[in-house]
Amino acid sequence: MISAFMQFEFLRNAVYTGVLIGILAPLLGVFVVVRRLSLIADALSHVTLAGIAASLLVEKKLGLFIGMSPLYFGMAFSVTGALFIEKLRSVYKHYQELAIPIILSAGIGLGAIFISLADGFNTDLFNYLFGSVSAVSRTDFWVIFYIAIAILITIFLFYKELFVLSFDEEHARVSGVNSKIFHLIFIVMVALVIAVSMRVVGILLVSSLMTLPVASSMRIAKGFKQTIFLSILFGEIAVIGGLITSFYFDLAPGGTIVIISVLILISTIVWKKMRRGT
Numbered sequence: 001m002i003s004a005f006m007q008f009e010f011l012r013n014a015v016y017t018g019v020l021i022g023i024l025a026p027l028l029g030v031f032v033v034v035r036r037l038s039l040i041a042d043a044l045s046h047v048t049l050a051g052i053a054a055s056l057l058v059e060k061k062l063g064l065f066i067g068m069s070p071l072y073f074g075m076a077f078s079v080t081g082a083l084f085i086e087k088l089r090s091v092y093k094h095y096q097e098l099a100i101p102i103i104l105s106a107g108i109g110l111g112a113i114f115i116s117l118a119d120g121f122n123t124d125l126f127n128y129l130f131g132s133v134s135a136v137s138r139t140d141f142w143v144i145f146y147i148a149i150a151i152l153i154t155i156f157l158f159y160k161e162l163f164v165l166s167f168d169e170e171h172a173r174v175s176g177v178n179s180k181i182f183h184l185i186f187i188v189m190v191a192l193v194i195a196v197s198m199r200v201v202g203i204l205l206v207s208s209l210m211t212l213p214v215a216s217s218m219r220i221a222k223g224f225k226q227t228i229f230l231s232i233l234f235g236e237i238a239v240i241g242g243l244i245t246s247f248y249f250d251l252a253p254g255g256t257i258v259i260i261s262v263l264i265l266i267s268t269i270v271w272k273k274m275r276r277g278t
Helices: 009-034 039-061 070-091 096-117 123-130 138-157 159-167 169-174 179-197 206-220 224-249 253-277
Strands: none
Touching: 009 039, 009 138, 009 159, 009 179, 009 206, 009 224, 039 070, 039 096, 039 123, 039 179, 039 206, 070 096, 070 179, 123 253, 138 159, 138 179, 159 169, 159 179, 169 179, 179 206, 206 224, 206 253, 224 253
């Protein structure tokens, strides 16, 4: 069954891309959850939606072909939203959590306006919302591949700084870590992962891939690095299993991936309770 699944190029592109996303989303998700910034993924995903809707509006409603994939529009909007979040965090120093709902609301508002101007939903936009195994081109894969390499190298080089900032920001500052710069680097990485994940998982569901595998791993992991490893493992199981299942049963891949992630979470909770019972 797997060999039959991989015989089509667009399915191979989806699988290869899914493998990368299955690494990146849970990896950054661990830091996001530890920092208690889980809603940031939702905020930036809605900003990404606004970017996708804007690109479709420009090309279809206004009749302007700009030769750019909606992926690039989504990335640009997502990174811009991330920068605004950091700016608002500095404006509301004592209420930094306000930055996330402000940007989330702005993303929803812009997305709704652009979608209405483009005469509502169409098939392309639906695919971006909930994912599609046929939406990933070879060009998209290479863009995501290079972004993945850049993010993995960044985390490898600055793992210590990101780790300390996640658990004790005050201690990090005393130790000489430039918290402002590393916050910016981190949130831009999150924005890029959210934007590139929309092809497979879908804009509205990508935040689930950043949090559910982490929630599952936290139930059974015994340390931070083990949490990262298990999060990636659960993410890969959900992505690959979701892509294969969605293809053979004609389902939305994003929803299928999320449901598998939920089943993994339930399994870890039950397993943990059974272990305690013994």
